[in-house]
Amino acid sequence: MAIAVIMPKQGQTVETCIITKWFKNNGDSVSVGDLLFSYETDKAAFDFESPADGILLDQFFVEGAEVPILTNVAVIGEIGEATASFNPHRTVSVASNPLNNQPSAEIQDLKIVQNAPDSKIRISPKAKRIAGESGLSYHNLHGSGPEGRIITRDIEKILSDAARSAKTVQTMGVEYTEQPLSNVRKLIAKAMYSSLQNSAQLTHHMSADVRRLLEARQKIKNEISAGKNQQDITLNDMICWCVIRALEKFPEANGHFLDDRIKTFHKVHLGIAVDTPRGLMVPAVKNASDMDLEKLSKELKVVAVDCRKGSISPELLQSTAATFTISNLGNYGVEMFTPIINLPQTGILGVCAIINRPADMGNNLFGFVPYIGLSLTYDHRAIDGGPATLFLKEIRNQIEIFSY
Amino acid sequence: MTVIKYSQAIRDAIAEEMRIDQNVFVMGQDVETMGGVFGCTKGILEEFGHDRIRNTPISEAVIIGAGVGGALTGTRMLVEMQYVDFILHAMDQTINQAAKVRYMTGGKATVPLIIRAQQGSGRGNGAQHSQNLEALFCHMPGLKVVMPSTPYDAKGLLKTAVRDNNPVLFFEHKVLYNTKGEVPDTDYTIPFGKADIKRSGKDVTVIATSWMVLKALEAAEILEKQGIDAEIIDPRTLVPLDKETIINSVKKTGRAVIVHEAHEVCGIGAEIAFIIMELAIDWLDAPIKRVTSAQAPIPYSSKLEKLTIPSVDRIIDAVKEVMYIK
Structure with a gap:
């Protein structure tokens, strides 16, 4: 029995998604969990796994196509099964470059259609050869030749669009590669630029004695190796937990500055910066202040894994989803940023990073103590320097009095 | 370079070759004083005398049969058919004898016979005086088939034909005799089997023969104004055929239109289209189109004749069709 592959609904506000890559072609056999295609909303990129075992019978959209959510994207079934009934009966224009918002008039005649299940694909030998040499799939293209025949100009159009998306150029001996921005990259660029343009942010740096955290971490490691505890709570989890405690004492740092008013949240929804192959993502752990350390640690892992897998809900990626964000570069040895x-x-x-620093150990004895660097950027429109410093000191305090 | 008429180019080629080679002999109906219907042998009698040029009875079988005999005995026989249509009287002499003697004698005998004939429509001469019969002869092994479209080509190719040791059918076109073109003042020949790109273009290959080359060039001028850059190829000799030039052009443009005045069915266009399919199918972006005469006798009425044979408009339409332009 053939089943439809449906473009999932990603959040309340997403209406269309762009298919960025097909990992399977028509006729390929697929198993549950196989990567079928990846797609993007305007906020994030995701992978779609095959919901069934069978043969990928028909792809209704090509790479770059913008697909309304809950639309049939493909059909999986057995060889010979009819797929026409799954056809979304929709003719969707392919943007000349899905990431390029400039309207392209001449591309409008390039349609993606469902080729009737048993119909022969009409393509000129030349177009077929060029497509073959370029590894381009043309099975769902509707050509601009008579009766939809795919001809060279259709293939060349797609290839030149693809070439535009990443081309190495050599001019006057200078080689470079030009690549249009992915949606995720565009989003990051816009958010970061807008942040620096539209706020009065500055950064304070401080260090915290991290010995208690390291002791706790060692204890957890020992417990795990002794089989007494299965949960690996990391230093970052502990720091997040300490920051949440500090935020509870400084609610003014746990809010949104909305130009004419400040929204202070009663609970901490913690944003955590996650590096993914697609770029930086900042998912939120909702109601983090309600969680104990173990629960917090689990949730932080869940959102990070979801981001890397591409299955994170876009709602959690919105900047309004979190009330405060933590970005950890300690692992990379960054001393302050x-x-x-x-x-x-x-x-x-x-x-x-944690740095060993000389410290007064008492009785005029000096030794080396591991200190972790803390860089707090705050928006001076919302918080003054004094409270910000006190807040940062409270974070340090929480780290230094931490007990597990 | 001198600008001369196509008929003058033929006459010059004959005279020059007769001066170079004592063995060249001209024979045909009214070739002596009248110089043939189109004056292509005018002045030959005065210069070379009756030993080198002879009128014949109205018998094509005699003309070509004697031509084969003369050629076999060491003369370069240049014979003329008043109209190509009449060569049908001499098909045995042409196809069974001229084309095969060299093969039948194991190469011991050669047949340096040149059969000049004017063919084609354009003068309202009617169904029995307006045909294009090149395909009949292309079909038969042992014959070479030449169809020049310009004075330059006519002269260079005819000189090559006279020097060839095999039977050559040299098809002139009655409409082309009065066309003019530049021809070198010095001796030159044009090798058989070498097509000429009459116009370079990148969008579509138009392969045309004889008079149709001129129509194709006219079409190309109009198409250029519409942004279509047509390449016009004149094969000049159909046997041997320059496949390489045709294929290279089609590989460049991905599209081909073949224009000939002969009828479509089993015409040279079918042969060329097949060669393109064999050698360049992966470069074709559109089906090949042919523009030919209707599959009907050529009408006597000039108006109907025009409708029957390929026109500039029909060439333009065919080009647009393979370009997928409505």
Whole structure:
């Protein structure tokens, strides 16, 4: 029994998604969990896994096509099964470049259609050869020749669009590659630029004695190796937990600055910066202040994994989903940095590397103590320097009095 | 370079070759004083005398039969058919004898026979005086088939034909005799089997023969104004055929239109189209189109004649069709 592959609904506001890549072609056999295609909303990119075992019988859209949500994207079934009834009966224009918003008049005649299940694909030998040499799939193209015959100009159009998307250019001996921005990249660029343009942010740096955290971390490791505890709570989890405690004491840092008013949240919804192959994502852990350390640790892992898998809900990626953000570059050895606020949030904490520093151990004895760098960027429109410093000191305090 | 008429180019080629080679002999109906219907042998008698040029009875079988005999005995026989239509009287002499003697004698005998004939429509001469019969002869092994479209080509190719040791059918066109073109003042020949690109273009290949080359060029001028850049190829000799030039052009443009005045069915266009299919199918972006005469006798009425044979408009339409332009 053939089943339809449906473009999922990603959040309440998403109406269409762009198919960015097909990993399977018509006629390929697929199994549950196989990567079928990847797609993007204007906020994030996702992978779609095959919901069934069978043969990919028909793709209704090509790469670059913008597909309304809940529309049939493809059909999986057995060889010979009819797919016409799944056809979304829709003719969708392919943007000349899905990521390029400039309207392209001449591309309008390029249609993606469902070729009737048993119909022969009409393509000129030349177009077929060029498509073959370029590894281009033309099975769902509707050509501009008579009766929809795919001809060379159709293939060349697609190829030149593809070439536009990534081409190495050599002019006067200077080689470079030009690539249009992905939706995720565009989003990051816009958010970061807008943050620096539209706020009064500055960064304070401080360090916290991290010995208690390291002890706790060692204890957890020991417990895991002794089989007493299965949950691997990381240093970052602990720092997040400490920051949440500090935010509870400084609610003004746990809010959104909305130009004419400040929204202060009663609970902490913690944003956490996650590096993914598609770029930076900042998912929120909702109601993080209600969680104990174990629960928080679990949830932080869940959102990070979802981001990397591409299955994170776009709602959690909106900057308004979190009330405060933590960005940890400590693993990379960064000693201090100036993280950029995810507006309308009013602060972001950059967590830096642990450095051994000389410290007064008492009785005029000096020794080396591991300190973790903390870089708090705050929006001076919302918070003054004094409270910001006190808030940062409270974070340090929470780290230094931490007990597990 | 001198600008001369196509008929003058033929006359010059004959005279020059007769001066170079004592063995060249001209024979045909009214070729002596009248110089043939189109004056292509005018002045030959005065210069070379009756030993080198002879009128014949109205018997094509005699003309070509004697031509084969003369050629076999060491003369370069240049014979003329008043109208190509009449060669049908001499098909045995042409196809069974001229085309095969060299093969039948194991190469011991050669037949340096040139059969000049004017063919085609354009003068309202009626169904029995307006045909294009090149395909009949292309079909038969042992014959070479030449169809020049310009004075330059006519002269260079005819000189090559006279020097060839095999029977050559040299098809002139009655409409082309009065066309003019530049011809070198010095001796030159044009090799058989070498097509000429009459106009370079990148969008579509138009392969045309004889008079149709001129129509194709006219069409190309109009198409150029509409943004279509047509390449016009004149094969000049159909046997041997320059496949390479045709294929290279089609590989460049991805499209081909073949224009000939002969009828479509089993015409040279079918042969060329097949060669393109064989050698360049993966470069074709559209089906090949043919523009030919209707599959009907050529009407006597000039108006109907015009409708029967390929026109500039029909060539333009065919080009647009393979370009997928409405």
